[in-house]
Amino acid sequence: MLEYSIVAGILFGVFFGFMALGLNLIFGVMQVVNLAHGDFVVLGGYLAVIAYSAGHINPVVSLVGAFVLFFLIAFALYFPVIPRLTRSKDPEMLSLILFFGLSQIIEALDVIGFGNNPRSLPLAIMGAAPWHFLGQSYQMAWVITAIVSLVMIGATYLFLYYTRIGYAARAIMGSREEAAASGLPVAQTSAIIFGVGIGLAAMAGVLSPFMIGSIDPSTGLGLTTIAFAIVVIGSLGNPLGSVLGGLVYGVSVMLMQTYFSSWSDLVPYLLLLIIVLAKPSGLLGKGVRNA
Amino acid sequence: MNSRKHSAMIVGLSAAMLAGTLAGCGTSTSAAPPTKNISDITIGTLYAGSGAFATSSLPEYDGLKFWASQADKSGGVFVKALHKKVPIKIVAYNDQSSVTTATSLYSQLISVNHVNVLVADFGSVLTSVAVPVAEENKMVLFDQSGTGTTFFTPNNPYIVLTSLPNSGLWPDSLAQYLIGQHYSRVAILYDTNDFDQSQEQTLVSKLKAAGITPVYNSGVPTSTSSYSVLLNNISHANPQAVIEFGYPNNDISFLQALKASGAQYKMVFTIFPGQLPTLFTTSDGPSSINNIYTYPAPPLISHAHVNYGMNSSQFMAGYQQAMGHSANFLNIAGYNTGLIIQKTLETANSLSQLSLRHAVSRFSGTIETLDGKFQINSEGAQTGETLPVGKLTTNSAGKVSVDLVTPLS
Numbered sequence: 001m002l003e004y005s006i007v008a009g010i011l012f013g014v015f016f017g018f019m020a021l022g023l024n025l026i027f028g029v030m031q032v033v034n035l036a037h038g039d040f041v042v043l044g045g046y047l048a049v050i051a052y053s054a055g056h057i058n059p060v061v062s063l064v065g066a067f068v069l070f071f072l073i074a075f076a077l078y079f080p081v082i083p084r085l086t087r088s089k090d091p092e093m094l095s096l097i098l099f100f101g102l103s104q105i106i107e108a109l110d111v112i113g114f115g116n117n118p119r120s121l122p123l124a125i126m127g128a129a130p131w132h133f134l135g136q137s138y139q140m141a142w143v144i145t146a147i148v149s150l151v152m153i154g155a156t157y158l159f160l161y162y163t164r165i166g167y168a169a170r171a172i173m174g175s176r177e178e179a180a181a182s183g184l185p186v187a188q189t190s191a192i193i194f195g196v197g198i199g200l201a202a203m204a205g206v207l208s209p210f211m212i213g214s215i216d217p218s219t220g221l222g223l224t225t226i227a228f229a230i231v232v233i234g235s236l237g238n239p240l241g242s243v244l245g246g247l248v249y250g251v252s253v254m255l256m257q258t259y260f261s262s263w264s265d266l267v268p269y270l271l272l273l274i275i276v277l278a279k280p281s282g283l284l285g286k287g288v289r290n291a
Numbered sequence: 292m293n294s295r296k297h298s299a300m301i302v303g304l305s306a307a308m309l310a311g312t313l314a315g316c317g318t319s320t321s322a323a324p325p326t327k328n329i330s331d332i333t334i335g336t337l338y339a340g341s342g343a344f345a346t347s348s349l350p351e352y353d354g355l356k357f358w359a360s361q362a363d364k365s366g367g368v369f370v371k372a373l374h375k376k377v378p379i380k381i382v383a384y385n386d387q388s389s390v391t392t393a394t395s396l397y398s399q400l401i402s403v404n405h406v407n408v409l410v411a412d413f414g415s416v417l418t419s420v421a422v423p424v425a426e427e428n429k430m431v432l433f434d435q436s437g438t439g440t441t442f443f444t445p446n447n448p449y450i451v452l453t454s455l456p457n458s459g460l461w462p463d464s465l466a467q468y469l470i471g472q473h474y475s476r477v478a479i480l481y482d483t484n485d486f487d488q489s490q491e492q493t494l495v496s497k498l499k500a501a502g503i504t505p506v507y508n509s510g511v512p513t514s515t516s517s518y519s520v521l522l523n524n525i526s527h528a529n530p531q532a533v534i535e536f537g538y539p540n541n542d543i544s545f546l547q548a549l550k551a552s553g554a555q556y557k558m559v560f561t562i563f564p565g566q567l568p569t570l571f572t573t574s575d576g577p578s579s580i581n582n583i584y585t586y587p588a589p590p591l592i593s594h595a596h597v598n599y600g601m602n603s604s605q606f607m608a609g610y611q612q613a614m615g616h617s618a619n620f621l622n623i624a625g626y627n628t629g630l631i632i633q634k635t636l637e638t639a640n641s642l643s644q645l646s647l648r649h650a651v652s653r654f655s656g657t658i659e660t661l662d663g664k665f666q667i668n669s670e671g672a673q674t675g676e677t678l679p680v681g682k683l684t685t686n687s688a689g690k691v692s693v694d695l696v697t698p699l700s
Contacts, residue, residue: 001523001524001527004520004523005520005523008519008520008523009520012517012519107341108341111340111341111345116341116345116346116349117346117570117573118346118539118540118543118570118574119574120543120547120574120575121575122547122575122576122579123547123548123550123551123575124550124551124576128551129553130551130552130553136523137552137553138519139519139548139551139552140551141551142519211517212516212517212544213516213517213518213540213543213544213545213547213548214516214540214543214544214547214574216343216345216346216540217341217345218341218342218343218345218388222514253517254520257511257515257517257520257521257524258520258524261509261510261511261521262483262509262510262511262512263512264511264512264515265512265514265515
């Protein structure tokens with residue numbers, strides 16, 4: 001049971017690391033906390049469900065559509081909202097309030113548009129036969145979801161480290177003022193990163209029915225809480241920290257389900273508490289963020 | 292002589308105290324509202340327009356509204372205390388699945404809206420806050436589906452469970468079936484809330500009484516959505532029967548994970564496929580509930596001896612026509628609550644809350660609705676309806692049918 005919990009926890013954690021990646025990117029570049037992050041994940045989930053039920057479009061294909069659609073939506077949302085926030089004295093606090101409002105609006109629109117019933121996708125889309133590893137059987141949907149998540153995490157890494165926009169984004173993560181003084185296009189880079197962050201959230205949403213069973217309009221808040229815990233565990237503002245935070249979260253949840261199942265929903269809060277007390281800068285700390 | 296005097300004094304004192312208590316009750320509760328000016332009966336209730344309970348709360352509320360519209364079509368319901376038919380008016384607020392919001396809104400219905408009849412929102416969580424508010428304000432709470440065993444106590448006359456039996460009674464037929472099938476290896480996975488935990492306790496005690504100790508028995512938070520590791524842990528216990536007590540979202544995720552795991556058991560039981568089959572077939576396809584054991588409820592099963600209100604087929608047709616979509620069990624539960632309120636008003640001699648409560652006790656056991664026999668015990672808990680166990684079968688078109696494996700009372 002221990003081996004199964006650890007392997008399942010890694011698969012689960014890779015997905016949740018990917019799910020939190022967009023939140024961390026946006027915070028790292030803009031210093032705003034997107035409390036509507038989970039609601040964008042849910043919107044991505046609805047897109048996948050509708051695409052599959054209406055046109056039998058495989059969710060792996062929907063990933064591309066979700067990214068493009070939500071990148072454009074976020075890009076359009078950026079200019080009237082984010083520059084005002086980043087110019088304010090306390091962008092973190094103001095962003096909490098603003099995105100909380102946005103979260104409520106999205107949830108209400110979800111109810112109007114999709115109803116309150118939980119929606120899901122048949123797991124068999126990703127393969128009916130389980131994956132056998134070390135004498136244990138794992139759901140194929142989990143394995144494929146984790147692989148797709150890993151690929152997307154890798155793509156984000158390449159984007160950040162091997163493209164001009166990625167260089168600029170990392171420079172802004174280090175110091176917004178110095179990046180601006182060096183002539184980097186801060187506003188355009190931030191807008192693109194905001195689009196990428198929301199686009200990644202929607203992509204994670206497309207995969208979410210395979211990991212969390214079903215989605216409904218109220219799912220977003222819980223996902224935001226988990227994503228927030230993951231980025232704090234890894235390191236707020238460091239995208240690679242999300243991956244580490246996701247793995248810690250995933251393995252902890254699965255071990256807790258095996259040995260203390262009644263307490264498993266305490267995992268994100270317990271980890272958050274431990275990290276804040278023991279290493280407030282997160283597991284990867286500030287040094288890596290600025291490297 | 293002294294002892295006789297002493298006894299007489301105690302009896303006298305007790306009688307005085309009892310009279311005082313009753314008088315106290317009378318001043319605040321039994322005083323009937325002035326009847327001359329009553330132009331309608333106001334029913335106050337809450338619904339969850341969003342949040343975790345919206346899926347179940349809204350259909351139940353729709354069922355209640357359907358009942359009110361049907362009653363008003365015929366000029367209202369007969370109110371014995373007024374000797375005439377009076378229209379029904381529903382006052383409803385959206386609690387958004389929040390117990391904090393629900394607490395203040397229940398109080399608002401009583402103290403601001405001065406409703407004649409108070410109806411709880413769906414389920415044990417949102418009913419749990421209504422119970423103390425109703426008791427404190429000495430209002431009878433018509434509890435639609437809050438079946439938690441802790442709501443019903445000998446000292447609280449202000450609650451009536453209308454549409455489902457007390458959750459502690461739900462697993463009676465399930466335990467009977469498991470014991471009858473000689474399943475000695477039973478695994479139980481339950482959510483840690485009043486509704487599911489009370490079922491787990493009943494099932495475990497009944498199995499233990501038959502000499503069966505579950506090979507796996509574990510609680511998980513109600514928010515659980517990932518069942519892969521839990522199912523793997525269950526498989527290590529090598530059970531013949533796997534019982535999962537959860538809410539609809541839990542059941543959907545559990546059955547999905549079970550199918551994906553490829554594990555096979557002689558019997559798998561979950562609660563809600565029998566109440567909301569369409570929700571399951573649309574979520575994960577018809578095969579997700581094929582061969583699953585459950586508590587089948589109307590309209591999947593129908594009660595033959597309905598002597599009050601519409602029968603199952605009349606309801607399904609009427610509801611479809613009025614609301615534009617087919618009905619599920621929760622619509623029936625809401626409609627059934629309306630029927631119980633209707634019978635209460637037809638029976639009560641006055642509109643005081645204690646008179647309403649006494650009226651319910653008077654007709655308890657005499658009516659059978661499309662939801663089954665309505666019978667309550669002295670604490671207001673429903674005991675007439677029993678939930679049989681059935682095995683679901685589905686075809687590729689999504690048609691769901693059920694074979695009862697325990698008798699329908």
